[in-house]
Amino acid sequence: MKFSTFYFSGTGNTKWAVEAFNAIIREKGHQAELFSIDLGENLTDDRIIAMVRDSDCIGLANPIYGGGIPPIMSDFLNRLVTILGPLQTQKKAFVINTFGYVNAFGPKEMGKLLAGSGLVMTAYVNIQLCNNVNTTNAVDREMLNKRMTKGQMELTRLADRLLSNRKMIKGHGPQLMIGAIIRKKVPDAIGRHYQTLSVNAETCTQCMDCVNHCPTQSIRFEEGQGFTFLPGCTACMRCYNFCPTGSITMNGSYADPLEVPRYQGPVE
Numbered sequence: 001m002k003f004s005t006f007y008f009s010g011t012g013n014t015k016w017a018v019e020a021f022n023a024i025i026r027e028k029g030h031q032a033e034l035f036s037i038d039l040g041e042n043l044t045d046d047r048i049i050a051m052v053r054d055s056d057c058i059g060l061a062n063p064i065y066g067g068g069i070p071p072i073m074s075d076f077l078n079r080l081v082t083i084l085g086p087l088q089t090q091k092k093a094f095v096i097n098t099f100g101y102v103n104a105f106g107p108k109e110m111g112k113l114l115a116g117s118g119l120v121m122t123a124y125v126n127i128q129l130c131n132n133v134n135t136t137n138a139v140d141r142e143m144l145n146k147r148m149t150k151g152q153m154e155l156t157r158l159a160d161r162l163l164s165n166r167k168m169i170k171g172h173g174p175q176l177m178i179g180a181i182i183r184k185k186v187p188d189a190i191g192r193h194y195q196t197l198s199v200n201a202e203t204c205t206q207c208m209d210c211v212n213h214c215p216t217q218s219i220r221f222e223e224g225q226g227f228t229f230l231p232g233c234t235a236c237m238r239c240y241n242f243c244p245t246g247s248i249t250m251n252g253s254y255a256d257p258l259e260v261p262r263y264q265g266p267v268e
């Protein structure tokens with residue numbers, strides 16, 4: 001069987017989960033590929049259609065933001081429904097979500113978003129890793145390693161289920177009640193996240209890493225004007241966490257990288 005997964009990962013957690021899943025699938029003698037939906041990857045409609053056509057099972061993977069899915073992923077899913085709809089093909093699909101503290105999303109909404117795409121969700125898993133936002137304490141590696149081990153087991157179960165044509169829908173439960181409240185409040189804050197970001201000109205070396213690696217191309221630099229953060233920002237925290245000099249701040253707080261450690265993904 002061939003598995004192709006479209007993923008979004010701001011800071012590496014979700015990418016780790018998809019790579020771990022793909023390694024398990026390959027160990028079991030099957031094919032597995034992954035495709036980043038970052039705008040810079042230039043994933044054209046034709047390429048997406050070909051990938052879906054040539055695969056037996058389609059994966060969708062993203063972090064949980066505010067009990068929901070990041071704008072870049074919901075935009076991608078809307079696009080997928082539009083471009084796959086006319087094909088009228090039915091394909092098995094699975095979802096891998098990663099989260100830090102409380103996953104309040106649930107498979108129902110993902111199913112709703114996929115309606116009309118021909119992708120039929122047969123599996124949904126949540127993998128708890130590490131929070132990538134406002135990590136005011138050093139990352140607890142021991143805890144993260146335990147979660148990665150648990151995640152590996154969950155992903156192995158997912159692979160076994162998919163390969164034996166069995167469903168695996170996890171994520172129903174009381175946490176969806178919490179999600180209802182979070183999901184009402186947080187999307188606005190995510191939409192306004194770009195307004196909270198700025199660059200500390202005193203420490204910035206103008207290396208342009210943030211501009212070149214923003215998944216939604218929402219950071220502009222102009223000589224004399226400095227940096228502007230644009231409304232397309234999906235609030236992924238990549239620029240904040242990966243700036244080599246820790247020069248990106250949020251509302252001027254969480255600024256000093258020596259006092260506030262940045263999170264750079266699960267792989268050391």
Ligand SMILES: Cc1cc2nc3c(=O)[nH]c(=O)nc-3n(C[C@H](O)[C@H](O)[C@H](O)COP(=O)(O)O)c2cc1C
Nearest residue numbers: 009010011012013014063066067099100101102132
């Ligand atoms: C804007 C934003 C909102 C988040 N909201 C939640 C949340 O509601 N629940 C949760 O458990 N984790 C939340 N997180 C943490 C991420 O879901 C978690 O760190 C995820 O694994 C990051 O994946 P990535 O490294 O692939 O980007 C949030 C992170 C961001 C940046």
Ligand code: SF4
Nearest residue numbers: 204205207208210243
């Ligand atoms: S990544 Fe950091 S140092 Fe490099 S240009 Fe951006 S803010 Fe400046």
Ligand code: SF4
Nearest residue numbers: 214233234236237239
């Ligand atoms: S501006 Fe920063 S937080 Fe917003 S999408 Fe780009 S990298 Fe992510």
